[in-house]
Structures are given as structure tokens and as C-alpha cells.
Amino acid sequence: MPDRFRNSTLLHVEDLYQAFGGKVVLDNIDLSVAAGELVTVVGPSGCGKSTLLRIIIGQDRPAGGQVWLDGHQLDTPNRERGVVYQHYSLFPNLTVLDNVLAGHRLRGWPWQKPPAEACELAEHLLAKTGMDRHLEKYPHQLSGGQRQRVAIAQALMQKPRILCMDEPFSALDPGTRETMQLLLLELWEAFGMTVFFVTHDLEEAVYLGTRLVALSPYYTDDRGDGDGVNRGARVVVDRSLRPIGT
Ligand code: ADP
Numbered sequence: 001m002p003d004r005f006r007n008s009t010l011l012h013v014e015d016l017y018q019a020f021g022g023k024v025v026l027d028n029i030d031l032s033v034a035a036g037e038l039v040t041v042v043g044p045s046g047c048g049k050s051t052l053l054r055i056i057i058g059q060d061r062p063a064g065g066q067v068w069l070d071g072h073q074l075d076t077p078n079r080e081r082g083v084v085y086q087h088y089s090l091f092p093n094l095t096v097l098d099n100v101l102a103g104h105r106l107r108g109w110p111w112q113k114p115p116a117e118a119c120e121l122a123e124h125l126l127a128k129t130g131m132d133r134h135l136e137k138y139p140h141q142l143s144g145g146q147r148q149r150v151a152i153a154q155a156l157m158q159k160p161r162i163l164c165m166d167e168p169f170s171a172l173d174p175g176t177r178e179t180m181q182l183l184l185l186e187l188w189e190a191f192g193m194t195v196f197f198v199t200h201d202l203e204e205a206v207y208l209g210t211r212l213v214a215l216s217p218y219y220t221d222d223r224g225d226g227d228g229v230n231r232g233a234r235v236v237v238d239r240s241l242r243p244i245g246t
């Protein structure tokens, strides 16, 4: 990765607050992601990780605070933030290749033939994710790991500034999960990507991340009865794990 992309803030989240029907989920969340980082966000199930990711990709609007990408305040979904979910976001009626081309959101797709460069890029990405021998297959003919490989290629097809992943490997068996973790590290290195990776698995977060952000619900005993009331998750750990490029 070129040095000029290192240590520059790409994503900046400031004083983020999110609540649903009076229930606070996130409070006072500050975090920055530098270009080239692989930031892992860890926290217990239900603490608000997906809520944070949905705000970052612009799918949800926060009740308070701001999100900046490369110095621009963003509040609408767009292809600058590619996303991979736990459960496959593939179109069941499209082949592997067409699924990735669909990730490009071509005008007129699928009725107009995509330009040759788009096909070349799709095939290149599918080769990088190890799916080049399965281009004409349909999602139901693939294993869980293979579907996630296609989902990653689909997200990369949008040439995102940041790849956001929400527990992408959580539904996979341990062996496949490890293979996919290695693949992600390989792609991250090869493309010099910036990755925002959400997981409830601390081991995975520590293994993958160049930086670890931990969220934890914050409880206060407002009623004075010894039962804590959740005041929303906060960042309790934000620390560098290893330098980028190692
Ligand atoms: P995680 O991804 O860490 O498991 P989530 O972000 O999915 O947690 O959810 C955090 C909390 O916010 C949960 O209590 C969930 O029920 C609540 N929540 C998330 N989205 C909504 C929504 N759209 N409406 C109401 N409550 C929501």
C-alpha cells in the first residue's frame, strides 16, 4: 500500500447516539478509522454493533452525532461503503458472475450487456476470492464459504472506500471460518483495503484486526433497586494491535 494512504483518517464517527423508541442503544461513540486499517469492532450480542454498522454504511440515520468519510459528511447509502453481511446477500436467480456484476449496479442491468471492463473486473475479483471455477453456478449450488467469497467479490466490485463486514464468518464452520479469515487478510493486503469488521468473537477480532474497538453496554442503577438500566453501548477499548502492513 502506498505510504501516502497510511495514517490518514478515512472514517470519523463523532458523538454518535442511537435510540429506538426511547431505548438507548449507542451513546457517545467516537471512533476514527485510518486508510488501510483493518478495524475490528467486538461486543456482546445485542450491544449495538449492527446498529453502528448500519449508520456507517448510511442505511440508518443516527439520532445524534455525525459520520464523516474522507472529510465529507455522509448520510445516504452509496457505493463508497461496500458491505458483507452474515447471511448471504446474493440474488438466488443470478449466476456467480452475474451476482458480482449486479454489485456494480450497472444502469439498465440486467437487461443491457455490461461493458467488457466490468466483466473483466468481476472475473478478476472472483479469481482473487478463489471462485473463478464457479462463474456459471447459482448460489444454491455453493457452500456457505463460497457464497461469502462471492459476497466479498460483489462488495469489492463497487470499489468501496471502506469494506464494512457484519459478522461475515459467524455462520460458517470453524475450518471454513479460518480459511475465510486468511482470505480476508490476503485481500486486505493485496488491495490495500480499509476494513470495518464487526464480530461478537473476541478471538477473531484480535486475530484479524490492526485495531480493536470494544463496545459494551453501560448500566446505571437509576431506579435504585440494584437492577441496572442499559444506557447504551459505549467504546470501552480502542487500541492498536499491530502496525498496518504486518
Ligand atoms: P448486535 O449487532 O451487537 O448484536 P444490534 O445492533 O443488532 O446488536 O441491536 C442492538 C439493540 O438495538 C438490540 O436490543 C436491538 O433489539 C435494538 N434494535 C436494533 N435495531 C432496531 C430497530 N430498528 N428498532 C428497534 N430496536 C432495534
Ligand code: MG
Residues within 6 Å of the ligand: 049, 050, 051, 166, 167
Ligand atoms: Mg449484529
